Amino acid sequence: TPVQNDLREFYCLA
């Protein structure tokens, strides 16, 4: 089953 990712794994804190 696909696992939900967190946006912070894709975009870094500005």
Next chain:
Amino acid sequence: MFEARLNNATTLKKILDAIKDLLNEGTFDCSDSGIQLQAMDNSHVSLVSLTLRSDGFDKFRCDRNLSMGMNLGSMAKILKCANNDDTVTIKAQDNADTVTFMFESQNQEKVSDYEMKLMNLDQEHLGIPETDYSCVVRMPAMEFARICRDLAQFSESVVICCTKEGVKFSASGDVGSANVKLAQTFNVDKEEEAIVIEMQEPVVLTFACRYLNAFTKATPLSNQVQLSMSADVPLVVEYRIAELGHIRYYLAPKIED
């Protein structure tokens, strides 16, 4: 001081309806170029990015950059007090701790003002790089909302598969399995009914329905919605706000572990 006026409250009411279920609070960053808001939902799975350009307002004054932390639930309650055709003015003194919303009726007979305390929000701000997406789909916003609503009955996840033939939304669970296929349109008379697919390479991505359905609360703002997708990066769901700006939702994909 900060002052922004719109000749009718409809758009601002729709914007609040589009974000208040996803976000409890958000910071309105005001500058002379307009108003920006960027905030993630509590689970950090989705993000709202709202841009309202100053030239889209009927009056806009921002003497000094101002960040107003708002409780969006409270702001939505205040906006419920405005009629669609009221003029709405948002006012705040520099380094103020309150913001005032003023509603004036069309016939000038009724003027209301609502003052709300501002919040100190130290929210995380994400840097979102300009991305050249593999697939960009423009389609009727109502159609997208309908598909998200229908497929949510079958599963908590929707698989979006985009190829040059078209875009397919799939969901399967205990009830059964659903597939909605949309072909690219070529000769529609009304632009907003078109389905346009710009594909550099096909993508297949899985997303949680409940976030997609939260995004479609923005449907009243625009006839069209734009979906931007690339493999294993967040989906971007964009609604343009005519003559004012846009609202963009970002959603992290579900990936096979």
